[in-house]
Amino acid sequence: MLFVFFRSFVLNALLTDYRTAYSAYDAAFSEKLRALGSSYGLAALAAVTAVTILYCLLKKRGRGTVFTLLVLTAATALSFFTVQNMGTQHRYLVLVPLYLFTVAAVFSLVQKAAAVPIRALSALCCAALAANFAYAFVPPARAVLSPVRSALCNAYVPLQRNDIDELHALRDYLLEKTAQEEKPVYVLASSAVLNDDIIRCLDLPNSLLALPTLLLTNHVDLRDGFPLSFFSAEVVVTTDPIQTHLSDGTQEVVRYLAQQVQDSDSTIGQHFRRDERTFNLGNGVTVYIYDLVSPWLISDLDPLREYFAGLYPDAPDLFADRLTM
Numbered sequence: 486m487l488f489v490f491f492r493s494f495v496l497n498a499l500l501t502d503y504r505t506a507y508s509a510y511d512a513a514f515s516e517k518l519r520a521l522g523s524s525y526g527l528a529a530l531a532a533v534t535a536v537t538i539l540y541c542l543l544k545k546r547g548r549g550t551v552f553t554l555l556v557l558t559a560a561t562a563l564s565f566f567t568v569q570n571m572g573t574q575h576r577y578l579v580l581v582p583l584y585l586f587t588v589a590a591v592f593s594l595v596q597k598a599a600a601v602p603i604r605a606l607s608a609l610c611c612a613a614l615a616a617n618f619a620y621a622f623v624p625p626a627r628a629v630l631s632p633v634r635s636a637l638c639n640a641y642v643p644l645q646r647n648d649i650d651e652l653h654a655l656r657d658y659l660l661e662k663t664a665q666e667e668k669p670v671y672v673l674a675s676s677a678v679l680n681d682d683i684i685r686c687l688d689l690p691n692s693l694l695a696l697p698t699l700l701l702t703n704h705v706d707l708r709d710g711f712p713l714s715f716f717s718a719e720v721v722v723t724t725d726p727i728q729t730h731l732s733d734g735t736q737e738v739v740r741y742l743a744q745q746v747q748d749s750d751s752t753i754g755q756h757f758r759r760d761e762r763t764f765n766l767g768n769g770v771t772v773y774i775y776d777l778v779s780p781w782l783i784s785d786l787d788p789l790r791e792y793f794a795g796l797y798p799d800a801p802d803l804f805a806d807r808l809t810m
Contacts, residue, residue: 503568505800506708509735510569517570521562524576525583526638529617532610533587539606540590551586558582587614648767655722655764655772656687656695662760662774663698663720670696671718673743675704675736676728678770684722703738705731710803711793712738721746721757721775728770737796746775752788756781 504511512520522530537555541548562579565571571579587610594607619626620637627640646652659670672681681702687695700718703709715721723743729736745753757775764772786808793804 507569507705508707509705509731510572512570514566517566521571521576521579523639524573525580526617526620526636528613528633528636529587529638532613533583535606536587536590536594536610539594539603543594543603554582554586584614646767648765651764651766652683652687656684658762658764659684659696659720659722659774662776663696666719667698668719669698669700669714669717670720670722671700671712671715672702672722673739673746674722674724674728674772675702675739676730676770678766678768679722679724679728679772680704704736706735706738706797707800707803709738710800711789711807712742713807715742716781719777721777723747723773723775724766725771725773726769734796737793741792747773752785755779756785 537551541551558579562571565575565578591607591610595604616626616630616633617638620630620634621639621641624642630637662668663670672679672684674680681699684696685694685699700714703712703714723746725747727740727743729739742753745751746757747759748754749757749759756777756779758778760774760776762774766772790805790808793808794801797804
């Protein structure tokens with residue numbers, strides 16, 4: 486059925502080399518386990534282990550369910566790990582089923598087990614899960630639980646910025662520069678301080694597109710390839726220092742292009758002139774705006790093709806072929 490109605494999707498899912506495409510997000514297996522464990526917390530992991538063993542000992546009929554759940558959870562994690570490390574959002578694939586099972590198992594044990602030690606152990610597991618939750622999401626509880634911090638999960642706090650006004654000023658200035666002639670804007674920055682999506686979503690929920698002429702940025706080399714839309718941009722936004730968020734050498738479509746735009750003597754930089762207006766964001770990041778002042782030449786592609794083909798000779802479809810006219 487899927488192959489009939491969603492053939493292109495199925496073929497893409499089966500034939501795409503996701504491990505290579507998302508290699509920038511990969512990490513050592515030990516780091517993957519450490520990150521997953523810190524998301525859950527040692528206390529919660531101990532509670533899950535204790536409840537699982539106790540449940541299997543007392544509920545023989547439930548052993549098949551427990552085995553199936555653990556196998557599916559492990560298979561999910563290992564399948565994901567073969568491609569990349571898990572981000573916070575990805576860990577819900579593993580953590581939510583484990584939490585739900587633990588809570589359900591604890592309630593089942595408390596309701597049907599008459600032995601006091603079993604009830605006490607179940608209550609202790611509940612307390613561990615409650616402490617874990619409180620440390621993660623209840624700020625006043627963190628001071629109380631700080632002595633056992635190493636056994637608990639990561640604390641999650643609301644994201645806060647002190648440069649929102651400056652971001653709005655940047656967006657307003659870009660609107661002023663581009664609105665009348667609808668000049669396309671390309672952002673060469675890829676970090677939590679500045680990226681194209683931050684500008685795009687600046688007016689949420691009132692507007693889905695805070696800057697109508699903003700182009701999509703290619704962020705990751707082997708996932709996105711070279712951004713041909715860059716050549717249609719008449720305004721380019723860069724930063725000092727150049728902003729990336731993944732491993733060195735995996736975001737050259739951002740770093741290298743930004744470096745070339747900022748270098749007025751480079752083949753790319755000679756086509757731009759820097760605007761006098763600058764903007765100062767958090768973490769000491771300064772934003773610069775460059776205007777395209779001369780048309781692109783076919784020969785401008787040569788150094789770009791040579792550079793990226795040298796980095797990724799096995800991915801001509803993402804770089805060399807795109808830069809061949």
